[in-house]
Amino acid sequence: MAETLTTTPRAAGGRPGSAGRGGAPQRIDPRDRAQLAVAPVPLSRVAALFHPYRAQVAVVTLIIVATSVVSLAQPFLVKAVVDRALPRQDVRLLVWAVAGMLAVAAVTQLLGVVQTWMSAGVGQRVMHDLRIRVFGHLQGQSLGFFTRTRGGEVQSRLTNDVNGMQGVVTTTATSIASNVTTAVATIVAMVALSWRLSLLSLVVLPPAIWLTRRVALLRREITARQQARLADLNVQIEEGLSVSGIRLAKTLGTSRRNVERFAVTSGELVDLEMRSQLAGRWRMATMQIIFAAIPAAIYLAAGLPATSKGMTIGTLIAFTTLQAGIFRPLMGLLNVGAQWVSSMALFSRVFEYLDLRTDVPAPTDPVPLDPRDVRGEVRLEGVSYRYAGSSVDAVHDVSLVVPAGGSLALVGHTGSGKSTLAGLVARLHDPRAGRVTIDGVDLRDLEPETLAAIVGVVSQETYLVHASIRDNLLLARPDATEGQLWQALGAAQVADLVATLPDGLDTMVGSRGYRFSGGEQQRLAVARTLLRDPRVLVLDEATSALDNETERALQGALEELVRGRTTITIAHRLSTIASADEVAVLDDGQIVEVGRPAELAARSGGAFAALSTADPGPSSVPIPAPSPAPASGRCGHSVVTSSI
Structure with a gap:
């Protein structure tokens, strides 16, 4: 394997899985595809990293499933309150239903805290193990490796890429598991409440998701350009305000040109920020319209004699609650492919360093030699x-x-x-x-x-x-x-x-x-x-x-x-x-x-x-x-x- 690696550090904010919680949709980065084409990563090798923590990973998965299932009780409790407790003045049922709502909220939040603590702990420990392995392996590389490899690239592999791998556990893996569980459980609950309204949702949801994703991808493109220019700005700051950079500017008389170049980059950032804000506002406007249109369509269907079929108000409220909650997990699942490729690319880059052959390897069977006994020939x-x-x-x-x-x-x-x-x-x-x-x-x-x-x-x-x-x-x-x-x-x-x-x-x-x-x-x-x-x-x-x-x-x-x-x-x-x-x-x-x-x-x-x-x-x-010559018998x- 070639030792001279040419991948560039990720722009800030590009951690995998960030869209899994309802953020902007992700496209597969061509650099990630290229990285995996050059250095593919067997899934078994990734799984081996988490093998010492398999018990914690299993518990996290169970907590995610339990949280999704428990949270689905909320709409049914609302239905019981609206359809039975309030019309019948059933105080006992009302108290139990309200207590159940509070219990569901408390249990889901507590499970969320435990899940975050455990998943973050696993991610940090895996990251810690990898950092030590990579740092120790690079310490054993020859001087030639460091003369052929950019120092910033080594630092990026050891910090940015390893840190990004924590997101595989704390963000990518947990969001995928949570989104799948939530989406499946919500669909089952929706069908149980009203199969007619569920069919209507199948017609309304796909175009709504497509429109939201289209607008979000536009903003993502602008954000990517913004991050690239921000990286240029950081480079100019580092080069222009370091000791060596200031010395070079003063001896070559480039201070004015440095300021002008910095002003151009900063101006481009202003323009991109304005476009990003506007695109973000369009995205929010689109989502708000969709969030208003979907319940409106459901209310319309529930009020028409041909489609209502005796639907209760409680059922309608419960269904709209479930229907509103399925939008985000479905959007998150659309990003699974990009999240997976991005995560595997991070592992590939780190494994690439771990697989480097050491030019100056330590001996497997070293000769014992006391430095105090060395004569020096x-x-x-x-x-x-x-x-x-x-x-x-x-x-x-x-x-x-x-x-x-x-x-x-x-x-x-x-x-x-x-x-x-x-x-x-x-x-x-x-x-x-x-x-x-x-x-x-x-x-x-x-x-x-x-x-x-x-x-x-x-x-x-x-x-x-x-x-x-x-x-x-x-x-x-x-x-x-x-x-x-x-x-x-x-x-x-x-x-x-x-x-x-x-x-x-x-x-x-x-x-x-x-x-x-x-x-x-x-x-x-x-x-x-x-x-x-x-x-x-x-x-x-x-x-x-x-x-x-x-x-x-x-x-x-x-x-x-x-x-x-x-x-x-x-x-x-x-x-x-x-x-x-x-x-x-x-x-x-x-x-x-x-x-x-x-x-x-x-x-x-x-x-x-x-x-x-x-x-x-x-x-x-x-x-x-x-x-x-020295005296005989003397070192x-x-x-x-x-x-x-």
Whole structure:
């Protein structure tokens, strides 16, 4: 199944089953048909979701039937009052009939409360189960899935579609059951009261329902357009009033155009709202005429000698009461097809995510490995990887060994495959050929939590959650003490800055860290990773947002911190690889040169020498001779540094 899904979120108010209670009739949405054509849903799979709550569903169904049957007693009680109690002055019968009316009202309302409570409870629990399953399944997807899928679409599946599925129980299923039961029971009661008037209703009702539905569908069409324009307005608000949107408008000078575009959309909404209100008024007028015409026809038939046949006033009142109540359930039943397709489309969209194959699956039989015992030897053995949709490998047949205590720099032009290799070491992707190991253990054989404890990553795209500095740091180590937090900040050369803030560690970083500059965000991310104390540290151009002075200070801190751990760094300046034991030059996803930095720099015409000449970064920072190897028997530190 393709992972790139292109369905669009539902407009607000488009939940299935909304017409089942007498609202506007529904047409089958072509998007729902298309969704089910691509990913059909077996009814057994939907039923399995409700299997744990089958007892509650059965009780809800019984309550719906009981409510419909009990409510039908009301017209017969009215008939008894009008035909017998009042003419005969039968006080006892009158009291019992009135008490029965109150009892019927009380019982039906109480049953309705219980039905709503139970059906809503089942719907919420099923929705809760699905939300957890979908969220957990998506957490296991590879990074590639999220780069190929729009973020808003993922959120829509997890919120709008899952929330809409609650309507299958609380609205669609209950309204269908209620409408069927009410319609059947009402027709039986009408025939029992007067089969002649029932035949008349069969003649009058169909055109009345058709006319009402025709007017209502006109309003639905206008409402659909109104919702589409409202969605456009919401997008303009989100894009125009977000931090990034305001920054873009001010730097490009598009504020006036944004306002004009917003005014046009808002004006169209005004026009659609006026048309919607007018269509709604026509619908109400049509229904009121029909509600007046049908009883009038019945009264006429009851008064004519040829059709009355001795009909009593009580029978006439009871019949008109029943006849008025059958209109809405019949209208609701006309929407069953649209409600069913809409509900199944919601399940289809959610199941589509649950059926996604995980590119980076957790091992079924993981290798037990204590992160504290890891030495940090990294091996890439014939590794190849190709991104989805590409016809060529991003890296091809790459073999490297980073001994514990050694350091390797990966250098190359943009797109040469450096970040791809770093992502393979962190298992953001799995190689399509070859394998990546740490201390001889294939990464695919490690639990994700174990691997995360061994390999720490700081990428060039810093992400800070909208919380305090403390909360961002504690993501890496929830049990860290205050001293450990400040120690990590100090190592990342950002402790002095945090100390000057009025709220210190409790300072809010803002949306995506906008409270701080790019370099400050980068250092906070470094502190967060260092706090985790991983044996393997991946720095994917982690110093790209830092100035030269701050970068040198951070590199000095890292030199002390990398001892005893494996650090993989990808940097944008060649000056950052001066202390690397070895350098591997990548070009088009393959290694073209490997050696010590000083040796490669001195090699005339070599790939690394050409990069050194093109990059002004190392001009003021000479590449020294390689540092001596660590002492024997000591846990090594491996640094993989990549540069353009």
